Amino acid sequence: MTSNNSIFQPRLLARALCLSGLVLALQACATQTPQANASQAEQPADAIKTIAIDHVWSGHRIKPHLLTRGEHQFVSYFDANRQMTIAHRIGSAPWRYYKVDSWLGWDSHNYVTLEIDSAGHIHVMGNMHADPMEYFRSRKPYDVRTLERVSVMVDETLEQRMTYPIFMVNKNGELLVKYRDGGSGNGNEIYNIYDTNTKSWSRLHSNQFLDGEGKMSGYFEGPTLGPDGYFHLIWVWRNTPSADTNHSLSYARSADLVSWQDSNGKPLALPLTLATTEVVDPVPPKGGMINGNVKIGFDQDQKPIISYHKYDADGNTQMHVIRREENGWHGVQISDWQGFRWDFSGGGSLGRFAVKPEAPEVLADGNIGVLVRRHDDVMRFVLDSETLATLRVEKADLYPPQLEAKTAAANHYISKAADTKLEHHVFKGQGDKGLQGQSYYLSWQSQPGNRDRAHAKITEPSVLLLHEVK
Numbered sequence: 001m002t003s004n005n006s007i008f009q010p011r012l013l014a015r016a017l018c019l020s021g022l023v024l025a026l027q028a029c030a031t032q033t034p035q036a037n038a039s040q041a042e043q044p045a046d047a048i049k050t051i052a053i054d055h056v057w058s059g060h061r062i063k064p065h066l067l068t069r070g071e072h073q074f075v076s077y078f079d080a081n082r083q084m085t086i087a088h089r090i091g092s093a094p095w096r097y098y099k100v101d102s103w104l105g106w107d108s109h110n111y112v113t114l115e116i117d118s119a120g121h122i123h124v125m126g127n128m129h130a131d132p133m134e135y136f137r138s139r140k141p142y143d144v145r146t147l148e149r150v151s152v153m154v155d156e157t158l159e160q161r162m163t164y165p166i167f168m169v170n171k172n173g174e175l176l177v178k179y180r181d182g183g184s185g186n187g188n189e190i191y192n193i194y195d196t197n198t199k200s201w202s203r204l205h206s207n208q209f210l211d212g213e214g215k216m217s218g219y220f221e222g223p224t225l226g227p228d229g230y231f232h233l234i235w236v237w238r239n240t241p242s243a244d245t246n247h248s249l250s251y252a253r254s255a256d257l258v259s260w261q262d263s264n265g266k267p268l269a270l271p272l273t274l275a276t277t278e279v280v281d282p283v284p285p286k287g288g289m290i291n292g293n294v295k296i297g298f299d300q301d302q303k304p305i306i307s308y309h310k311y312d313a314d315g316n317t318q319m320h321v322i323r324r325e326e327n328g329w330h331g332v333q334i335s336d337w338q339g340f341r342w343d344f345s346g347g348g349s350l351g352r353f354a355v356k357p358e359a360p361e362v363l364a365d366g367n368i369g370v371l372v373r374r375h376d377d378v379m380r381f382v383l384d385s386e387t388l389a390t391l392r393v394e395k396a397d398l399y400p401p402q403l404e405a406k407t408a409a410a411n412h413y414i415s416k417a418a419d420t421k422l423e424h425h426v427f428k429g430q431g432d433k434g435l436q437g438q439s440y441y442l443s444w445q446s447q448p449g450n451r452d453r454a455h456a457k458i459t460e461p462s463v464l465l466l467h468e469v470k
Contacts, residue, residue: 049468050406053087053095055080057104058414058422058446058462059455061349063111065126066429066442066466072142075442076112076124078104080461084112084134086124088144098144102127102134108349108449115167117175119196122147125165125177133159137199153177153201154192168223170257176204182217188271189218191257204258211271215239218272219246219291223257228302231257236283236291237274241347246289248274249281249308249322263304263324280322280329283310288317290344290353297359299323299368300385307357307370309342317342319372319381321360321388332388334370334381349449352423358398371396399426399441400469407443407465414445414460422459423448434468441467 056064057078064077075087084102089095104110104127112126120141127134135153139146153159163180170176175194182188188211191204210218216237223231230253239245252268254260260268262278269276283289288311295307305323312318312333317340322331342354358371360383368383380396383389404424414422422445429440444462447455 047470048400048402048406051466051468052410053077053442053464053466054085054097055461056444056464057082058444058460059458060106061108061351061423061425061446061449062104063425064427064442064444064464065111065113066427066440067114067116068429068431068434068440069116070432071435072116073440074114074116074122074144075464075466076114076126077464078112078127084124084127086114086122086144086147088122088142090142096144098147100124100136100147101149102136106450106454107452108351109163109452113165113167115169115175116142117194117196118173121196121199123167123175123177123194125167125179128162128165128179130161130163130182133162154203158190168257171225176257177201178209178220180217188212189220205270207270209271211273212237213273216274218250221292221294221296223254224296226298226302226304228298230255232296232304233260234280234294234296234306236289236294238291239285242345243290243347243350244343244345245285246291247283247285247287248277248279249283249289249294249306250274250277251280251304251306251324252278253304263329280306281308281310281320281331287311288342293353293355293357295357295359297361299360300362300366305360305368305388307360307372309355309357311341315341317355319355319357319370321368321370321383323388330388332383334383334388334390335372335393337374340374346451349452351449351451367391371398373398399428400467403441403443403465403467406467407445407463410463410465411445414462420447420455420457420459422446436470439469441469443467 053075067074071091073089077085079085082104083099085099087095087097107129109129110127114124122138124136135150136147137150158181161182165179168176178191181190189209192201193204194201216239218235219238220235223233226232233252235250236246237248252260297305299305303324305321307321309317309319316337318333319335320331320333322329344350356373360368360370363369367385370381372379378396378398380394382391384391403426407424425444427442444464447459
């Protein structure tokens with residue numbers, strides 16, 4: 001375990017001394033930016049409260065995590081020296097920081113995530129892409145400075161090539177974690193459950209959860225707890241490390257995350273295989289569907305509805321939705337893009353996706369909305385709730401537009417010095433809303449990904465901001 005008193009480079013120390021005064025400067029700079037638009041000007045001055053968390057690594061795209069549980073708030077990230085760091089505060093009290101002995105390389109698949117068990121202990125995982133387990137747990141409830149490395153979770157032999165850890169909480173408030181064991185195109189999904197009394201983990205399923213039979217692996221979205229009380233899971237299968245070999249959009253649901261069934265309620269035996277899985281849309285390999293871009297939501301009648309993209313008959317990329325209805329799954333193409341095709345292939349991180357959909361949701365007028373970013377344009381497809389036909393496409397925002405100006409103001413020093421275009425990132429906080437209904441976001445800037453290879457030059461560290469939005 002490393003000391004919390006890290007040795008900073010002199011230039012980082014100088015900037016760290018400025019963090020406490022940054023919030024006032026942000027507000028002043030943001031009002032002067034020429035990018036401010038009408039919606040920003042109309043926003044009440046106290047609607048967004050912004051504070052600086054730390055200087056963070058900006059040499060390539062990497063995702064932090066923000067979790068709110070009641071009055072407790074946690075941020076996990078990689079600091080300016082690439083070290084995994086966890087910050088915690090209670091209400092509006094000062095932040096407490098702690099650094100654990102894990103350092104980031106160049107792999108943009110890596111991230112850091114955390115969750116709190118029912119006894120208040122902090123669990124942190126991350127920095128793994130087919131790597132040995134990186135897992136830390138606090139010795140005392142809600143105390144980041146008692147985080148300690150845990151060398152074995154359940155089975156050391158299954159914890160040597162771990163990828164995509166995700167914490168979950170079941171209906172009983174018990175903590176679970178799932179991850180992939182193995183590599184892209186040949187991996188298995190593992191679920192573990194935590195016992196707060198014995199402070200130990202065990203396998204949730206006696207058998208493995210999914211079996212690609214040595215031919216493929218699954219890339220999952222969820223499980224997502226729906227308004228019907230079921231956990232809904234969707235995924236695509238992928239034959240090789242090349243991203244264009246994704247295929248066969250699939251679905252399963254569970255009341256308890258242990259026993260699984262298809263959308264008709266028919267029990268599914270574990271492990272799930274392509275032959276035994278309910279395939280929602282048999283998109284073939286090289287058919288324009290990619291992992292990470294299948295999203296599940298629910299309609300006005302609590303039916304699952306999935307957004308995703310694939311190629312049409314002319315080879316154009318098109319957005320689709322598909323919904324479970326009385327007689328099975330009903331799919332509709334909702335976009336009509338002409339002359340637009342997102343070609344993707346190869347291994348490694350692909351960089352910024354040309355298309356990024358969000359989960360379908362019920363709008364205030366009862367229709368279905370699907371937010372989609374295509375390059376830099378964000379649009380909302382408004383669909384008829386009965387037929388799913390596209391009624392209109394309107395301009396939209398993924399997050400409050402003021403955040404980009406605030407991030408640019410805080411990071412003006414690296415924007416001027418950088419000889420490459422920096423990307424603006426926003427991460428919406430997970431967990432609870434604030435005590436007065438506030439939402440929380442993180443924002444920062446970084447160089448783009450480089451297929452998990454080092455850049456020739458590294459930009460200055462970025463300021464990681466936390467925004468509280470009323």
